[in-house]
Amino acid sequence: MPNAPSQIADNVAAVRARIDEAAARSGRSADRVTLVCVTKYAGVEAAQALVEAGCLDLGESRPQELWHKHDVLANSAIRWHLIGHLQRNKVARTLACTHLIHSVDSLRLARSIDENARNQGPPARVLLEVNISGESAKHGFSPDEIEQALVELANLPHLRVLGLMGMASGDGDLTTARREFASLRMLREQLVGRCPPGVLLDELSTGMSLDFGVAIEEGATLVRVGSALFEGLEG
Numbered sequence: 001m002p003n004a005p006s007q008i009a010d011n012v013a014a015v016r017a018r019i020d021e022a023a024a025r026s027g028r029s030a031d032r033v034t035l036v037c038v039t040k041y042a043g044v045e046a047a048q049a050l051v052e053a054g055c056l057d058l059g060e061s062r063p064q065e066l067w068h069k070h071d072v073l074a075n076s077a078i079r080w081h082l083i084g085h086l087q088r089n090k091v092a093r094t095l096a097c098t099h100l101i102h103s104v105d106s107l108r109l110a111r112s113i114d115e116n117a118r119n120q121g122p123p124a125r126v127l128l129e130v131n132i133s134g135e136s137a138k139h140g141f142s143p144d145e146i147e148q149a150l151v152e153l154a155n156l157p158h159l160r161v162l163g164l165m166g167m168a169s170g171d172g173d174l175t176t177a178r179r180e181f182a183s184l185r186m187l188r189e190q191l192v193g194r195c196p197p198g199v200l201l202d203e204l205s206t207g208m209s210l211d212f213g214v215a216i217e218e219g220a221t222l223v224r225v226g227s228a229l230f231e232g233l234e235g
């Protein structure tokens with residue numbers, strides 16, 4: 001079995017090379033694409049190996065697992081990203097350790113984040129999750145709700161909307177993924193000129209291991225990559 005830290009470092013280098021290629025193909029700067037390394041399949045040691053390989057943006061889909069790795073790694077240079085569904089009773093603890101919440105999927109959750117952030121210092125940094133595949137099992141605002149939601153969100157002083165997040169349909173088909181990512185890019189372009197003051201839509205979080213190249217070609221500024229970082233490892 002390959003030594004885990006060196007295998008992980010090799011995988012990180014391979015993913016970064018593919019990010020550079022995708023950016024070059026679409027005439028974008030790879031500097032505008034942040035690799036969020038998703039550690040949900042990995043233990044604390046593998047997460048530590050990612051940090052040693054230079055990855056300081058780490059993502060978890062479950063709040064409790066994020067809290068756990070945050071506390072055990074205890075490294076203030078790490079920027080934690082929550083990428084999965086957040087229940088309102090977990091907001092306070094999550095805000096205390098999270099750099100960016102990608103998965104704000106309702107106004108109720110946004111209001112709860114705003115209330116909690118009031119007591120915790122800096123405004124909460126969030127993305128709005130948009131259901132771009134139209135699958136009913138997926139969380140998120142529907143694309144035609146977003147403009148109205150932004151008006152309400154602009155009135156929440158302790159919440160900073162920084163962009164949009166979307167997930168392609170689960171079948172791994174790149175043509176479908178491209179179409180869905182392009183629809184989010186165009187939604188962002190439509191909304192950006194009409195955003196209420198205080199709302200920014202600079203960030204687009206799209207793309208996972210199977211489709212991050214396509215996501216970057218369609219404007220992703222954050223890609224959330226998990227399994228590709230752990231290839232070739234046992235377990």
Ligand SMILES: *Cc1c(COP(=O)(O)O)cnc(C)c1O
Pocket residue numbers: 038040061083084167207208209210224225226227228
């Ligand atoms: C698990 C997960 C990812 C990473 O998935 P991989 O296919 O392993 O890269 C990205 N985004 C979300 C929301 C996830 O839950």
